[in-house]
Amino acid sequence: MTYSLPNTRDEALALDSADPLAGARASFRLPDGVTYLDGHSLGPATEGAVQAVQHTATDAWANGLIRSWNDAGWIDLPKTVGVKIARLIGAKTEEVIVCDSVSINLYKLAAAALPLSKARRIIVEADEFPTDQYMAQGLSDLAGVEFVRVASGQGEAELSSGGVLIKSVVNYRTAVVADMTSHEAAAEAGGGVIVWDLSHATGCVDLDLGAVGARLATGCTYKYLNGGPGAPAFVFVRNDIANQLSSPLSGWFGHVAPFAFDEDYKPTAGAARFAAGTPSVLSLSALDAALDAFDGVSVAALASKARALGDLCLWWAERLGLQPISPGIGEVRGGHVSLLHEQGYPIVQALIARGIIPDFRAPNAMRFGFSPLYVRFVDVWDAMAALEEILVSKEWDQPRFKVRSAVT
Numbered sequence: 565m566t567y568s569l570p571n572t573r574d575e576a577l578a579l580d581s582a583d584p585l586a587g588a589r590a591s592f593r594l595p596d597g598v599t600y601l602d603g604h605s606l607g608p609a610t611e612g613a614v615q616a617v618q619h620t621a622t623d624a625w626a627n628g629l630i631r632s633w634n635d636a637g638w639i640d641l642p643k644t645v646g647v648k649i650a651r652l653i654g655a656k657t658e659e660v661i662v663c664d665s666v667s668i669n670l671y672k673l674a675a676a677a678l679p680l681s682k683a684r685r686i687i688v689e690a691d692e693f694p695t696d697q698y699m700a701q702g703l704s705d706l707a708g709v710e711f712v713r714v715a716s717g718q719g720e721a722e723l724s725s726g727g728v729l730i731k732s733v734v735n736y737r738t739a740v741v742a743d744m745t746s747h748e749a750a751a752e753a754g755g756g757v758i759v760w761d762l763s764h765a766t767g768c769v770d771l772d773l774g775a776v777g778a779r780l781a782t783g784c785t786y787k788y789l790n791g792g793p794g795a796p797a798f799v800f801v802r803n804d805i806a807n808q809l810s811s812p813l814s815g816w817f818g819h820v821a822p823f824a825f826d827e828d829y830k831p832t833a834g835a836a837r838f839a840a841g842t843p844s845v846l847s848l849s850a851l852d853a854a855l856d857a858f859d860g861v862s863v864a865a866l867a868s869k870a871r872a873l874g875d876l877c878l879w880w881a882e883r884l885g886l887q888p889i890s891p892g893i894g895e896v897r898g899g900h901v902s903l904l905h906e907q908g909y910p911i912v913q914a915l916i917a918r919g920i921i922p923d924f925r926a927p928n929a930m931r932f933g934f935s936p937l938y939v940r941f942v943d944v945w946d947a948m949a950a951l952e953e954i955l956v957s958k959e960w961d962q963p964r965f966k967v968r969s970a971v972t
Protein backbone atom coordinates (compact mmCIF):
# COMPACT_ATOMS: atom_id res chain seq x y z
CA MET A 565 0.00 0.00 0.00
CA THR A 566 1.12 3.56 -0.61
CA TYR A 567 0.22 6.02 2.12
CA SER A 568 -0.66 9.62 1.34
CA LEU A 569 0.64 12.44 3.51
CA PRO A 570 -2.07 13.52 6.00
CA ASN A 571 -2.68 17.25 6.39
CA THR A 572 -4.89 17.04 9.45
CA ARG A 573 -5.24 14.84 12.53
CA ASP A 574 -8.47 13.41 11.09
CA GLU A 575 -6.63 12.42 7.92
CA ALA A 576 -4.00 10.71 10.07
CA LEU A 577 -6.74 8.76 11.84
CA ALA A 578 -8.26 7.81 8.48
CA LEU A 579 -4.88 6.48 7.30
CA ASP A 580 -4.65 4.36 10.44
CA SER A 581 -8.13 2.92 9.85
CA ALA A 582 -7.19 1.89 6.30
CA ASP A 583 -3.71 0.64 7.22
CA PRO A 584 -3.27 -3.07 6.38
CA LEU A 585 -0.55 -3.31 9.07
CA ALA A 586 -2.75 -1.83 11.80
CA GLY A 587 -3.66 -5.23 13.27
CA ALA A 588 -0.05 -5.99 14.23
CA ARG A 589 -0.17 -3.39 17.03
CA ALA A 590 -2.37 -5.74 19.08
CA SER A 591 0.59 -8.13 19.47
CA PHE A 592 2.45 -5.55 21.57
CA ARG A 593 2.24 -4.77 25.27
CA LEU A 594 2.48 -1.01 24.96
CA PRO A 595 1.96 0.84 28.25
CA ASP A 596 -1.09 3.10 28.48
CA GLY A 597 -0.32 6.77 28.03
CA VAL A 598 2.96 6.13 26.20
CA THR A 599 3.74 6.94 22.58
CA TYR A 600 6.77 4.87 21.77
CA LEU A 601 9.05 6.34 19.13
CA ASP A 602 12.23 4.57 20.17
CA GLY A 603 11.84 1.18 18.49
CA HIS A 604 15.01 1.94 16.51
CA SER A 605 16.88 1.59 19.80
CA LEU A 606 14.92 -0.92 21.90
CA GLY A 607 11.75 -2.46 20.51
CA PRO A 608 8.82 -2.96 22.91
CA ALA A 609 7.69 -6.32 24.29
CA THR A 610 5.18 -8.41 22.44
CA GLU A 611 2.68 -10.34 24.52
CA GLY A 612 4.09 -13.53 23.00
CA ALA A 613 7.68 -12.65 23.98
CA VAL A 614 6.72 -11.97 27.59
CA GLN A 615 4.86 -15.29 27.77
CA ALA A 616 7.71 -17.16 26.08
CA VAL A 617 10.25 -15.88 28.62
CA GLN A 618 7.92 -16.81 31.49
CA HIS A 619 7.32 -20.25 30.03
CA THR A 620 11.00 -20.86 29.35
CA ALA A 621 11.92 -19.83 32.88
CA THR A 622 9.15 -21.51 34.86
CA ASP A 623 8.60 -24.62 32.80
CA ALA A 624 11.45 -25.46 30.43
CA TRP A 625 14.18 -24.32 32.82
CA ALA A 626 12.69 -24.82 36.29
CA ASN A 627 11.00 -28.15 35.53
CA GLY A 628 12.76 -29.42 32.43
CA LEU A 629 16.25 -28.58 33.67
CA ILE A 630 19.05 -29.77 31.43
CA ARG A 631 16.65 -32.04 29.55
CA SER A 632 15.25 -28.95 27.83
CA TRP A 633 18.34 -28.56 25.66
CA ASN A 634 16.91 -31.52 23.75
CA ASP A 635 13.23 -31.67 24.75
CA ALA A 636 12.43 -27.96 24.36
CA GLY A 637 14.62 -27.51 21.29
CA TRP A 638 16.98 -25.04 22.98
CA ILE A 639 19.95 -26.43 21.11
CA ASP A 640 18.33 -25.60 17.76
CA LEU A 641 17.21 -22.05 18.59
CA PRO A 642 20.16 -20.26 16.90
CA LYS A 643 19.11 -21.92 13.64
CA THR A 644 15.32 -21.94 14.00
CA VAL A 645 15.25 -18.27 14.95
CA GLY A 646 17.67 -17.61 12.09
CA VAL A 647 15.12 -19.10 9.69
CA LYS A 648 12.55 -16.49 10.77
CA ILE A 649 15.06 -13.67 10.29
CA ALA A 650 16.17 -15.00 6.89
CA ARG A 651 12.81 -14.13 5.34
CA LEU A 652 13.10 -10.53 6.56
CA ILE A 653 16.51 -9.98 4.98
CA GLY A 654 16.10 -11.92 1.72
CA ALA A 655 18.43 -14.76 2.72
CA LYS A 656 18.20 -18.52 2.38
CA THR A 657 17.19 -20.24 5.60
CA GLU A 658 20.54 -21.91 6.17
CA GLU A 659 22.47 -18.66 5.65
CA VAL A 660 21.51 -17.16 9.02
CA ILE A 661 22.55 -18.06 12.56
CA VAL A 662 21.67 -16.15 15.73
CA CYS A 663 24.56 -15.62 18.12
CA ASP A 664 26.59 -13.09 20.11
CA SER A 665 26.32 -9.32 19.74
CA VAL A 666 26.71 -7.21 16.60
CA SER A 667 30.12 -6.05 17.86
CA ILE A 668 31.43 -9.59 18.20
CA ASN A 669 29.91 -10.69 14.90
CA LEU A 670 31.48 -7.75 13.07
CA TYR A 671 34.82 -8.84 14.43
CA LYS A 672 34.37 -12.47 13.42
CA LEU A 673 33.11 -11.64 9.95
CA ALA A 674 35.70 -8.98 9.17
CA ALA A 675 38.51 -11.29 10.28
CA ALA A 676 37.09 -14.11 8.19
CA ALA A 677 36.75 -11.78 5.19
CA LEU A 678 40.38 -10.64 5.17
CA PRO A 679 41.69 -13.66 3.22
CA LEU A 680 39.06 -13.01 0.52
CA SER A 681 40.22 -9.44 0.01
CA LYS A 682 42.86 -8.32 -2.48
CA ALA A 683 44.39 -6.01 0.14
CA ARG A 684 44.88 -6.60 3.86
CA ARG A 685 43.15 -3.54 5.22
CA ILE A 686 39.95 -2.71 7.05
CA ILE A 687 37.90 0.30 6.01
CA VAL A 688 35.23 2.26 7.89
CA GLU A 689 33.54 5.57 7.23
CA ALA A 690 33.95 8.42 9.70
CA ASP A 691 30.27 8.56 10.66
CA GLU A 692 29.90 4.81 11.07
CA PHE A 693 28.37 3.58 14.34
CA PRO A 694 31.08 3.72 17.04
CA THR A 695 31.25 0.00 17.80
CA ASP A 696 31.85 -0.74 14.11
CA GLN A 697 34.79 1.68 14.14
CA TYR A 698 36.16 0.37 17.42
CA MET A 699 35.99 -3.28 16.38
CA ALA A 700 37.68 -2.44 13.08
CA GLN A 701 40.47 -0.68 14.95
CA GLY A 702 40.91 -3.52 17.42
CA LEU A 703 40.95 -6.15 14.70
CA SER A 704 43.40 -4.26 12.51
CA ASP A 705 45.76 -3.93 15.52
CA LEU A 706 45.55 -7.62 16.33
CA ALA A 707 45.74 -8.82 12.72
CA GLY A 708 48.47 -6.32 11.84
CA VAL A 709 46.55 -4.89 8.89
CA GLU A 710 46.04 -1.30 7.84
CA PHE A 711 43.11 0.58 9.38
CA VAL A 712 41.56 3.05 6.92
CA ARG A 713 38.98 5.63 7.97
CA VAL A 714 37.43 7.49 5.03
CA ALA A 715 34.95 10.35 4.95
CA SER A 716 31.23 9.63 5.15
CA GLY A 717 29.99 8.01 1.92
CA GLN A 718 33.51 7.30 0.60
CA GLY A 719 33.68 3.61 1.50
CA GLU A 720 32.36 2.47 -1.86
CA ALA A 721 35.06 4.37 -3.80
CA GLU A 722 37.75 3.11 -1.41
CA LEU A 723 36.86 -0.48 -2.31
CA SER A 724 38.61 0.03 -5.66
CA SER A 725 41.84 -0.68 -3.78
CA GLY A 726 40.43 -3.79 -2.09
CA GLY A 727 40.01 -4.27 1.64
CA VAL A 728 37.23 -5.21 4.03
CA LEU A 729 34.63 -2.46 4.38
CA ILE A 730 32.39 -2.49 7.46
CA LYS A 731 29.29 -0.56 6.47
CA SER A 732 25.83 0.10 7.91
CA VAL A 733 22.95 -0.18 5.46
CA VAL A 734 21.09 2.52 7.42
CA ASN A 735 23.19 5.17 9.13
CA TYR A 736 22.31 5.26 12.84
CA ARG A 737 22.28 9.03 12.97
CA THR A 738 20.87 10.19 9.62
CA ALA A 739 18.87 7.14 8.42
CA VAL A 740 20.52 7.47 4.99
CA VAL A 741 20.27 4.12 3.18
CA ALA A 742 23.32 2.76 1.36
CA ASP A 743 22.96 1.44 -2.17
CA MET A 744 23.89 -2.18 -1.49
CA THR A 745 23.94 -3.16 -5.16
CA SER A 746 26.44 -0.53 -6.21
CA HIS A 747 28.61 -1.19 -3.15
CA GLU A 748 28.71 -4.91 -3.90
CA ALA A 749 29.59 -4.17 -7.53
CA ALA A 750 32.44 -1.92 -6.38
CA ALA A 751 33.66 -4.63 -4.00
CA GLU A 752 33.58 -7.22 -6.77
CA ALA A 753 35.46 -4.95 -9.18
CA GLY A 754 38.10 -3.84 -6.66
CA GLY A 755 38.72 -7.17 -4.96
CA GLY A 756 37.18 -6.02 -1.69
CA VAL A 757 34.62 -7.50 0.66
CA ILE A 758 31.80 -5.81 2.56
CA VAL A 759 30.58 -6.76 6.01
CA TRP A 760 27.15 -5.19 6.24
CA ASP A 761 25.71 -3.96 9.53
CA LEU A 762 21.95 -4.37 9.18
CA SER A 763 21.14 -3.15 12.70
CA HIS A 764 19.02 -0.16 11.72
CA ALA A 765 17.66 -1.78 8.56
CA THR A 766 16.21 -5.14 9.56
CA GLY A 767 12.44 -4.89 9.98
CA CYS A 768 12.04 -1.46 8.39
CA VAL A 769 13.90 -1.59 5.05
CA ASP A 770 13.08 -3.81 2.09
CA LEU A 771 16.27 -5.89 2.32
CA ASP A 772 17.08 -8.58 -0.22
CA LEU A 773 20.61 -9.78 0.47
CA GLY A 774 20.34 -12.45 -2.21
CA ALA A 775 19.38 -9.99 -4.92
CA VAL A 776 22.11 -7.46 -4.12
CA GLY A 777 24.82 -10.12 -3.96
CA ALA A 778 25.75 -9.53 -0.32
CA ARG A 779 28.29 -11.95 1.08
CA LEU A 780 28.49 -11.15 4.79
CA ALA A 781 26.25 -9.34 7.25
CA THR A 782 25.23 -9.06 10.85
CA GLY A 783 22.44 -7.15 12.57
CA CYS A 784 20.72 -6.35 15.76
CA THR A 785 17.51 -8.00 16.96
CA TYR A 786 16.53 -5.73 19.84
CA LYS A 787 15.56 -2.77 17.64
CA TYR A 788 12.88 -3.26 14.96
CA LEU A 789 12.74 -7.03 15.61
CA ASN A 790 11.71 -6.42 19.25
CA GLY A 791 13.81 -9.28 20.66
CA GLY A 792 14.31 -7.61 24.04
CA PRO A 793 17.19 -5.86 25.81
CA GLY A 794 20.50 -7.45 24.84
CA ALA A 795 18.86 -10.00 22.51
CA PRO A 796 21.49 -11.84 20.46
CA ALA A 797 22.42 -10.62 17.01
CA PHE A 798 22.41 -12.59 13.76
CA VAL A 799 25.06 -13.51 11.23
CA PHE A 800 24.43 -13.91 7.51
CA VAL A 801 26.99 -15.70 5.34
CA ARG A 802 26.28 -16.41 1.69
CA ASN A 803 26.08 -20.15 1.15
CA ASP A 804 28.63 -20.47 -1.61
CA ILE A 805 31.46 -18.92 0.41
CA ALA A 806 30.60 -20.07 3.93
CA ASN A 807 32.77 -23.17 3.93
CA GLN A 808 35.84 -21.20 2.78
CA LEU A 809 35.68 -18.96 5.84
CA SER A 810 37.18 -19.39 9.28
CA SER A 811 35.80 -17.72 12.35
CA PRO A 812 38.60 -16.30 14.50
CA LEU A 813 36.54 -17.27 17.57
CA SER A 814 36.59 -21.01 17.12
CA GLY A 815 34.28 -21.93 19.97
CA TRP A 816 32.67 -25.30 20.51
CA PHE A 817 29.23 -24.23 19.25
CA GLY A 818 30.77 -23.66 15.81
CA HIS A 819 32.32 -27.12 15.88
CA VAL A 820 30.91 -29.86 13.68
CA ALA A 821 30.24 -32.07 16.72
CA PRO A 822 30.33 -30.09 19.97
CA PHE A 823 29.36 -33.07 22.08
CA ALA A 824 32.02 -35.34 20.62
CA PHE A 825 34.50 -33.39 22.79
CA ASP A 826 37.29 -33.68 20.25
CA GLU A 827 40.58 -31.97 21.01
CA ASP A 828 40.85 -30.19 17.70
CA TYR A 829 38.56 -27.62 16.19
CA LYS A 830 36.70 -28.66 13.06
CA PRO A 831 34.13 -26.10 11.91
CA THR A 832 30.62 -27.14 11.05
CA ALA A 833 29.30 -26.38 7.56
CA GLY A 834 27.78 -23.06 6.55
CA ALA A 835 26.97 -19.91 8.51
CA ALA A 836 26.59 -21.98 11.68
CA ARG A 837 30.38 -22.08 12.01
CA PHE A 838 30.17 -18.49 13.21
CA ALA A 839 28.51 -19.55 16.46
CA ALA A 840 31.00 -19.64 19.32
CA GLY A 841 29.65 -20.30 22.82
CA THR A 842 26.46 -21.49 24.51
CA PRO A 843 23.35 -19.68 23.18
CA SER A 844 21.45 -17.30 25.51
CA VAL A 845 18.26 -19.32 25.74
CA LEU A 846 16.06 -16.87 27.66
CA SER A 847 16.83 -14.10 25.19
CA LEU A 848 16.44 -16.39 22.22
CA SER A 849 13.04 -17.54 23.43
CA ALA A 850 11.90 -13.90 23.65
CA LEU A 851 13.22 -13.16 20.17
CA ASP A 852 11.69 -16.32 18.74
CA ALA A 853 8.24 -15.31 19.94
CA ALA A 854 8.70 -11.61 19.07
CA LEU A 855 9.35 -12.52 15.44
CA ASP A 856 5.85 -13.99 15.19
CA ALA A 857 4.56 -10.41 14.98
CA PHE A 858 6.04 -10.38 11.46
CA ASP A 859 4.05 -13.41 10.29
CA GLY A 860 2.29 -12.67 7.03
CA VAL A 861 3.82 -9.20 6.77
CA SER A 862 5.98 -8.34 3.76
CA VAL A 863 9.16 -6.35 4.22
CA ALA A 864 8.05 -4.10 1.37
CA ALA A 865 4.94 -3.18 3.37
CA LEU A 866 7.03 -2.48 6.46
CA ALA A 867 9.41 -0.26 4.53
CA SER A 868 6.62 1.65 2.85
CA LYS A 869 4.84 2.42 6.13
CA ALA A 870 8.05 3.34 8.00
CA ARG A 871 8.86 5.87 5.30
CA ALA A 872 5.34 7.31 5.27
CA LEU A 873 5.43 7.81 9.04
CA GLY A 874 8.83 9.48 8.65
CA ASP A 875 7.44 11.71 5.91
CA LEU A 876 4.76 12.96 8.29
CA CYS A 877 7.41 13.76 10.92
CA LEU A 878 9.41 15.67 8.30
CA TRP A 879 6.31 17.59 7.17
CA TRP A 880 5.85 18.76 10.77
CA ALA A 881 9.57 19.49 11.18
CA GLU A 882 9.36 21.89 8.25
CA ARG A 883 6.42 23.68 9.88
CA LEU A 884 8.35 23.92 13.16
CA GLY A 885 11.52 25.17 11.49
CA LEU A 886 13.55 22.17 12.67
CA GLN A 887 16.49 21.07 10.55
CA PRO A 888 16.45 17.39 9.54
CA ILE A 889 19.63 15.47 8.78
CA SER A 890 17.61 12.57 7.37
CA PRO A 891 16.54 12.13 3.73
CA GLY A 892 13.51 14.27 2.87
CA ILE A 893 9.84 13.59 2.19
CA GLY A 894 9.39 10.83 -0.42
CA GLU A 895 13.06 9.86 -0.35
CA VAL A 896 14.53 6.49 0.54
CA ARG A 897 15.18 6.43 4.27
CA GLY A 898 15.48 4.01 7.20
CA GLY A 899 12.90 3.83 9.94
CA HIS A 900 13.84 6.94 11.89
CA VAL A 901 14.13 10.67 11.36
CA SER A 902 16.76 12.84 13.05
CA LEU A 903 16.06 16.49 13.73
CA LEU A 904 18.71 18.88 14.96
CA HIS A 905 18.33 21.30 17.84
CA GLU A 906 21.05 22.64 20.11
CA GLN A 907 18.71 21.97 23.05
CA GLY A 908 17.85 18.51 21.73
CA TYR A 909 18.60 16.73 25.00
CA PRO A 910 16.22 18.71 27.26
CA ILE A 911 13.58 18.78 24.52
CA VAL A 912 13.64 14.98 24.34
CA GLN A 913 13.39 14.82 28.16
CA ALA A 914 10.38 17.15 28.07
CA LEU A 915 8.72 14.86 25.52
CA ILE A 916 9.48 11.81 27.68
CA ALA A 917 7.90 13.59 30.67
CA ARG A 918 4.72 13.75 28.55
CA GLY A 919 4.91 10.02 27.77
CA ILE A 920 6.32 10.47 24.26
CA ILE A 921 9.58 8.54 23.97
CA PRO A 922 12.12 9.31 21.22
CA ASP A 923 15.89 9.38 21.91
CA PHE A 924 18.87 11.68 21.61
CA ARG A 925 22.26 11.25 20.02
CA ALA A 926 25.01 13.64 21.02
CA PRO A 927 25.74 16.35 20.20
CA ASN A 928 22.39 17.61 18.95
CA ALA A 929 20.23 15.01 17.16
CA MET A 930 16.72 14.09 18.31
CA ARG A 931 15.83 10.71 16.79
CA PHE A 932 12.20 9.75 16.22
CA GLY A 933 11.72 6.08 15.35
CA PHE A 934 8.78 4.81 13.31
CA SER A 935 8.63 1.09 13.80
CA PRO A 936 5.90 0.14 11.34
CA LEU A 937 4.27 -2.72 13.25
CA TYR A 938 2.87 -0.56 16.03
CA VAL A 939 3.40 3.17 15.39
CA ARG A 940 0.28 4.88 14.04
CA PHE A 941 0.01 8.01 11.95
CA VAL A 942 -1.95 9.65 14.75
CA ASP A 943 0.94 8.92 17.14
CA VAL A 944 3.28 10.89 14.89
CA TRP A 945 0.74 13.67 14.59
CA ASP A 946 0.24 13.97 18.35
CA ALA A 947 3.95 13.67 19.12
CA MET A 948 4.82 16.48 16.74
CA ALA A 949 1.98 18.64 18.08
CA ALA A 950 3.40 18.11 21.58
CA LEU A 951 6.86 18.99 20.28
CA GLU A 952 5.45 22.24 18.92
CA GLU A 953 3.99 23.12 22.33
CA ILE A 954 7.28 22.30 24.07
CA LEU A 955 9.24 24.49 21.65
CA VAL A 956 6.82 27.41 21.75
CA SER A 957 6.42 27.41 25.55
CA LYS A 958 10.10 26.57 26.18
CA GLU A 959 8.85 23.84 28.48
CA TRP A 960 12.22 22.11 27.96
CA ASP A 961 14.04 24.94 29.75
CA GLN A 962 13.94 23.40 33.23
CA PRO A 963 16.90 22.08 35.26
CA ARG A 964 15.30 18.61 35.62
CA PHE A 965 15.37 18.14 31.84
CA LYS A 966 19.09 18.98 31.64
CA VAL A 967 20.38 16.21 33.91
CA ARG A 968 22.16 13.71 31.67
CA SER A 969 21.43 10.03 32.24
CA ALA A 970 23.95 7.29 31.34
CA VAL A 971 21.79 6.12 28.42
CA THR A 972 20.39 8.86 26.20
Ligand SMILES: Cc1ncc(COP(=O)(O)O)c(C=O)c1O
Pocket residue numbers: 665666667668693695696732736761763764784797
Ligand atom coordinates in the same frame (compact mmCIF):
# COMPACT_ATOMS: atom_id res chain seq x y z
C1 LIG B 1 24.60 0.33 13.63
C2 LIG B 1 24.76 -0.37 14.92
N1 LIG B 1 25.64 -1.37 15.03
C3 LIG B 1 25.81 -2.03 16.21
C4 LIG B 1 25.08 -1.69 17.32
C5 LIG B 1 25.25 -2.37 18.65
O1 LIG B 1 25.90 -3.55 18.62
P1 LIG B 1 25.92 -4.53 19.87
O2 LIG B 1 24.85 -5.56 19.64
O3 LIG B 1 27.27 -5.14 19.85
O4 LIG B 1 25.69 -3.74 21.10
C6 LIG B 1 24.15 -0.67 17.25
C7 LIG B 1 23.38 -0.31 18.46
O5 LIG B 1 22.66 0.62 18.54
C8 LIG B 1 23.99 0.01 16.02
O6 LIG B 1 23.13 1.01 15.93
